[in-house]
Amino acid sequence: MSRGKYNALEKLTILEEVSSAEIGFLAATKKDGINETTLMKWQRRYKLYGYKGLESHVRSRSYTAELKIGIDQNIRSNTSFLLKIKSAN
Template sequence: MSKINEYCGEDKLAILKEYEAGWGSRSEIACKYNINVSTLKEWRRRYELYGVEGLAFRAENKSYSMELKLQAVQDYLSGKY
C-alpha cells in the first residue's frame, strides 16, 4: 500500500506515461512503484478530467481549532442538532 502524497504531480505523470507506453500492465506498474492498482486508476481518471493539475491534488487531513471542536460538542449536547 502506498503512503499518502509519496509522489508529486510530475512523478505521477511519469508513471502514467510509462503505463500508457505499454512498459507493463497496470498491475506490474503499480507493483513496481508500490501503489495500488486503484490508485493508478484514480490518477489516470484525474489526469483525463483535469490534466496535470489533477495530479497535483493532495489529500490532506483538516485540522480544526479547539474552539470549533468545543462548540460542536456543546451544540450536540444541547440537543438542538
C-alpha cells in the same frame, strides 16, 4: 509495499510509462509499489483535470470560530421561527 506520497511529476511519469506501453498497468503497480486503485484514480484525475488533477490537495476539516458562531445563530433563528409557527397553529 507503498513508498508513500508521490508528487505530481512522479505520478505523471508513471502514467506516461503506462500509456506509452513502456510498462504494463500491473507491472507499474508492482514496480512503483502503488495500489491498483490508486493508479486508476490517478488516470481518471489526469484525464479529467490534466496535470492539476495529479497535484496534492489538502482537505481542511477545520472551521473558523466566526463560521461556527454564524451557523449557531442561524440554527437558533430558524428554530425560534419554527416554534412561532407551531404555536400559532
